[in-house]
Amino acid sequence: MSTMLYLDTARLGQMSPTALKMQCDFVRLMAEDPSSLYTEQFLFEGVTATPEIPQRFPELTRWPGIEGLKQQLRQTFAENTTSDTKVLLASRTTSLMQSGIRSLVAAGRRHLLLTDLTWPPYRKWIQSFARLRRIRLSLLPLRKRIWQQGFTADDVAREILKYVRRNRSDSLFLPAVTHTGIRLPLPTILRSLSDSSTNVRTVIDASQAYGHINTGDWTHLADFTFGGCHKWVRAYLPLGVAFARQQDRARLHRKIVHDPLLQFCDATGTGGGPMETVNVVPLLTAHGAVKDLMPCSEVSRFANAAQEFQPIHQRCPTWSVLSPHRTLCSKIVLLQSESPSVRKLPNQQLRQLLAEHGISATTYGGGVVRISIPRSRLSKPGRIVHLLAAGLGRLDRARKPAIPDRSFSDGHTAKTSGPVGRLSPSSQP
Numbered sequence: 001m002s003t004m005l006y007l008d009t010a011r012l013g014q015m016s017p018t019a020l021k022m023q024c025d026f027v028r029l030m031a032e033d034p035s036s037l038y039t040e041q042f043l044f045e046g047v048t049a050t051p052e053i054p055q056r057f058p059e060l061t062r063w064p065g066i067e068g069l070k071q072q073l074r075q076t077f078a079e080n081t082t083s084d085t086k087v088l089l090a091s092r093t094t095s096l097m098q099s100g101i102r103s104l105v106a107a108g109r110r111h112l113l114l115t116d117l118t119w120p121p122y123r124k125w126i127q128s129f130a131r132l133r134r135i136r137l138s139l140l141p142l143r144k145r146i147w148q149q150g151f152t153a154d155d156v157a158r159e160i161l162k163y164v165r166r167n168r169s170d171s172l173f174l175p176a177v178t179h180t181g182i183r184l185p186l187p188t189i190l191r192s193l194s195d196s197s198t199n200v201r202t203v204i205d206a207s208q209a210y211g212h213i214n215t216g217d218w219t220h221l222a223d224f225t226f227g228g229c230h231k232w233v234r235a236y237l238p239l240g241v242a243f244a245r246q247q248d249r250a251r252l253h254r255k256i257v258h259d260p261l262l263q264f265c266d267a268t269g270t271g272g273g274p275m276e277t278v279n280v281v282p283l284l285t286a287h288g289a290v291k292d293l294m295p296c297s298e299v300s301r302f303a304n305a306a307q308e309f310q311p312i313h314q315r316c317p318t319w320s321v322l323s324p325h326r327t328l329c330s331k332i333v334l335l336q337s338e339s340p341s342v343r344k345l346p347n348q349q350l351r352q353l354l355a356e357h358g359i360s361a362t363t364y365g366g367g368v369v370r371i372s373i374p375r376s377r378l379s380k381p382g383r384i385v386h387l388l389a390a391g392l393g394r395l396d397r398a399r400k401p402a403i404p405d406r407s408f409s410d411g412h413t414a415k416t417s418g419p420v421g422r423l424s425p426s427s428q429p
């Protein structure tokens with residue numbers, strides 16, 4: 001069966017309508033005029049430099065050039081930053097994460113604090129980089145305290161700040177929203193650090209934040225914020241975007257990891273320096289997707305998606321909503337099956353099974369399913385809950401006998417009186 005309900009924006013967002021239209025017209029332009037000075041002028045300077053283009057390719061009328069795109073991204077995701085903050089565009093988010101970490105070293109930082117909420121591949125890279133460069137690394141465990149002990153946003157902020165001060169860390173790497181949907185209290189943490197005399201440098205992973213939560217209220221407080229446009233922004237094609245505070249312009253420049261698109265975008269368009277051939281289409285789709293984003297103020301009704309999904313448990317008693325404290329919630333929600341046969345399934349098999357029942361979502365061990373809902377006028381929570389419950393109900397019926405076993409494998413018991421459960425240690429994604 002084809003997928004009917006797309007709830008996997010945290011992995012890869014569905015391309016937005018304007019992103020799609022811009023991609024189509026740009027590809028048509030490239031088919032006719034793949035690489036001339038004329039198309040380069042269009043890319044760098046926009047339609048003001050190439051007024052004939054809109055007549056032939058109407059969707060490209062809105063393209064403001066690469067500098068215009070940077071301005072648009074700054075206004076959308078980092079509106080309170082000033083001109084000392086540089087906007088970097090790259091083909092991979094990972095290049096920007098590595099640039100952010102290297103910029104800490106360039107600024108003389110030698111003791112970095114990470115938490116166990118870090119995206120696992122990033123944590124691995126940072127650990128090996130720290131070993132090579134003799135950077136002291138501290139790891140603050142928060143995951144269990146959030147999922148099992150009910151930590152609030154204030155508890156998380158207090159714990160991180162206490163740890164930074166007690167251990168005299170001089171730098172901090174945090175995700176704004178984790179891959180399992182924990183929204184960290186960044187405004188509190190960053191404001192407190194910038195008010196104090198600790199001079200702690202911060203690198204923030206906004207991969208799950210751009211287009212999902214309001215980032216404008218803290219990006220100006222961080223030293224380096226990075227993320228991509230292919231998830232919640234819904235550009236589909238990967239484009240990494242970073243906002244880097246330049247305390248020292250030359251030092252930052254030296255530490256930026258080699259990324260061909262980054263180099264291309266930083267050229268003036270006059271052909272300065274050797275360059276690789278790069279895919280520039282993500283620049284266009286990112287611009288179109290940002291145009292389609294709903295302002296954060298219009299999506300307050302999605303403030304606590306875990307709350308919205310509580311009726312799932314009434315409709316499908318074998319599924320519980322796993323929820324951190326409401327002050328840490330985002331539009332990523334975890335559900336867990338209480339059926340032993342579903343819990344035993346390997347990730348990919350559960351993912352396949354969901355797809356066969358009309359649901360596209362990410363799966364983890366222990367029957368945990370991650371659903372993520374983009375901010376869109378069409379994403380009505382009631383309708384999504386209805387369709388999701390119908391799909392999960394079909395899945396349960398297909399996997400008979402579905403006699404619920406309500407005990408978690410570690411002996412903890414899931415809350416049965418209500419729909420909101422806690423993650424058992426064995427099934428923590």
Ligand SMILES: Cc1ncc(COP(=O)(O)O)c(C=O)c1O
Nearest residue numbers: 093119175177178179207208228
């Ligand atoms: C918190 C977080 N950071 C980084 C990444 C990696 O993002 P990308 O798809 O740009 O490699 C992910 C991916 O899901 C993520 O959840």
